[in-house]
Amino acid sequence: MTENKSNEIKIKTVNLSFYYNRLHVLKDISVEFPERSISAIVGPSGQGKSTFLMIFNRLWETIPDARMEGEAFIRLKNKWVNIYDRSISLPELRRSAGMVFQTPNPLPMSIFKNISFPLKLSGVIEKQAVDEKVEFALKQAFLWEEVKDRLSDDARSLSGGQQQRLCIARALTLDPEILLLDEPTSFLDAGSGQIIEDLLLSLKESCTILLISHYMDQIRRIADRVMELSGDTSNNS
Amino acid sequence: MKERFIEIFIKSFAWLSGLLLLSAAFVIIGFLLVKGVPTLSLSLIFGDTSPADALLLRRQVLTGLFPAMAGTCLLVLLSVGLATPVGLAAGIYLAEYSRGNLKSFFSLFYDILAGVPSIVIGLFGFSLAISLHHYVKEIYPCLLISALALAFLVLPYLIRTTQFAMESIPSETRLTAPALGATKLQNIAYVLFPRSLPGIASGVILAIGRCAEDTAVIMLTGVVAAAGIPGSLLSAYEALPFYIYYISSQYRDAYELQTGYGAAVILLIICACLFLAAFYLKNQLMDRMLYRQ
Numbered sequence A: 001m002t003e004n005k006s007n008e009i010k011i012k013t014v015n016l017s018f019y020y021n022r023l024h025v026l027k028d029i030s031v032e033f034p035e036r037s038i039s040a041i042v043g044p045s046g047q048g049k050s051t052f053l054m055i056f057n058r059l060w061e062t063i064p065d066a067r068m069e070g071e072a073f074i075r076l077k078n079k080w081v082n083i084y085d086r087s088i089s090l091p092e093l094r095r096s097a098g099m100v101f102q103t104p105n106p107l108p109m110s111i112f113k114n115i116s117f118p119l120k121l122s123g124v125i126e127k128q129a130v131d132e133k134v135e136f137a138l139k140q141a142f143l144w145e146e147v148k149d150r151l152s153d154d155a156r157s158l159s160g161g162q163q164q165r166l167c168i169a170r171a172l173t174l175d176p177e178i179l180l181l182d183e184p185t186s187f188l189d190a191g192s193g194q195i196i197e198d199l200l201l202s203l204k205e206s207c208t209i210l211l212i213s214h215y216m217d218q219i220r221r222i223a224d225r226v227m228e229l230s231g232d233t234s235n236n237s
Numbered sequence B: 001m002k003e004r005f006i007e008i009f010i011k012s013f014a015w016l017s018g019l020l021l022l023s024a025a026f027v028i029i030g031f032l033l034v035k036g037v038p039t040l041s042l043s044l045i046f047g048d049t050s051p052a053d054a055l056l057l058r059r060q061v062l063t064g065l066f067p068a069m070a071g072t073c074l075l076v077l078l079s080v081g082l083a084t085p086v087g088l089a090a091g092i093y094l095a096e097y098s099r100g101n102l103k104s105f106f107s108l109f110y111d112i113l114a115g116v117p118s119i120v121i122g123l124f125g126f127s128l129a130i131s132l133h134h135y136v137k138e139i140y141p142c143l144l145i146s147a148l149a150l151a152f153l154v155l156p157y158l159i160r161t162t163q164f165a166m167e168s169i170p171s172e173t174r175l176t177a178p179a180l181g182a183t184k185l186q187n188i189a190y191v192l193f194p195r196s197l198p199g200i201a202s203g204v205i206l207a208i209g210r211c212a213e214d215t216a217v218i219m220l221t222g223v224v225a226a227a228g229i230p231g232s233l234l235s236a237y238e239a240l241p242f243y244i245y246y247i248s249s250q251y252r253d254a255y256e257l258q259t260g261y262g263a264a265v266i267l268l269i270i271c272a273c274l275f276l277a278a279f280y281l282k283n284q285l286m287d288r289m290l291y292r293q
């Protein structure tokens, strides 16, 4: 493990608690994550790891009866912002903090349309720029060579590992500052998992990565630091 | 042993039921074809008028089915055209925006509307035409009133199928676009709606069928036995189902009854063409929205 203390703090939470109706999931968590590093989040099933990730793009807000206490900050474009402040634009926050889910979730459309989807959402329509971005993101996600001749195929026709790299590429098209990954390799075979690990190591040059993982050897290989969510305390090592 | 027997019993019962329905459909369609196809001819459709003159609307067809065919097509296009945008919007509202009590209230209301017999809707359309006539002398029961009444008749189907199609999208797909920075409206427009198109299309097809076959509503709201091609939205018109109804209760000789079967076959063909058109439109739309670069 290469602890990188010199890096500045990118993300922090202050006295964060989270409730699903009456179920108290996250209890008074105050942590900090340095930039340009991979931080692994571990812990037994049901401790709230996925919930914790959703704090940072506010995706939990669509869940009825969910409630958060405390504060969360991200240093976006070198300025600390309280991401739960009223002035924050939700779409903008979610473009800066990309998320990749446990099960690959390509949209039911072509590969090209999947990758260019976030661009369309943010109003980039100039053909040349879109094409370039798509190619760049696919190359970044080690997928370009495999799909460059079939960009108009349905994305769901790709293999599981390819789909997951597609989802990472899609999250990368908007140059996010933060990447939130929820067990991205748990449904993949060792080979595809290896490719994604290499991919994450190459991405940490430009992103701050929070990664949920169940695999201790994976964490040993790529994580710079580990945060454990367990029982009523959270340990930060 | 007993469980095995029950399983075999249920399986064969299900199988038989399916077969029964299928053969019933075959018998009905076969009967229609046997009776109706021999009567099909240009003169059945166009009477003594030349087809070219009739199609170019240069001369009215007086004894053929052409005006009824045109009336049915116009009626279906108008009423489905009126009902579809409203139905889709209401379905999207129910699925994506309304919550809690209000949602249950609306759902109950649409279910009640779906249960209203078509003759009641016809009566309502008729009363509407009469009361409007007090203010605007040109308004009688007419094509427009019929189309409005039929639109009301099929709205519940459209609303419910749209709502159901949207709600059955799995939550992973539902959260994908918001996680990439989509607003709610963008999510609906770019993901949820295109994904629901197959379901919505089946609702539209159901609506087309309902509008094409309905007799009760149009009988009270403007259809007549002889009107020619309708000159405007405010004129009376002819329609195939009404012709079939009329001829089968008032026929004077065997030939006239035969033309009723001919009209039924033509109605089936028109419905099939409209279904195919709806299907084609759906495929084009999905392709445009989801695949083409």
Ligand SMILES: Nc1ncnc2c1ncn2[C@@H]1O[C@H](COP(=O)(O)OP(=O)(O)OP(=O)(O)O)[C@@H](O)[C@H]1O
Residues within 6 Å of the ligand: A020, A023, A025, A044, A045, A046, A047, A048, A049, A050, A051, A052, A063
């Ligand atoms: N939408 C929800 N509504 C109510 N309770 C929920 C919801 N989502 C999760 N929970 C509960 O919150 C707790 C934490 O869930 P979460 O998914 O964050 O755990 P996790 O650590 O990611 O688990 P796993 O390792 O199995 O993915 C669980 O007990 C779960 O039952």
Ligand SMILES: [Mg+2]
Residues within 6 Å of the ligand: A049, A050, A051, A182
């Ligand atoms: Mg989880």
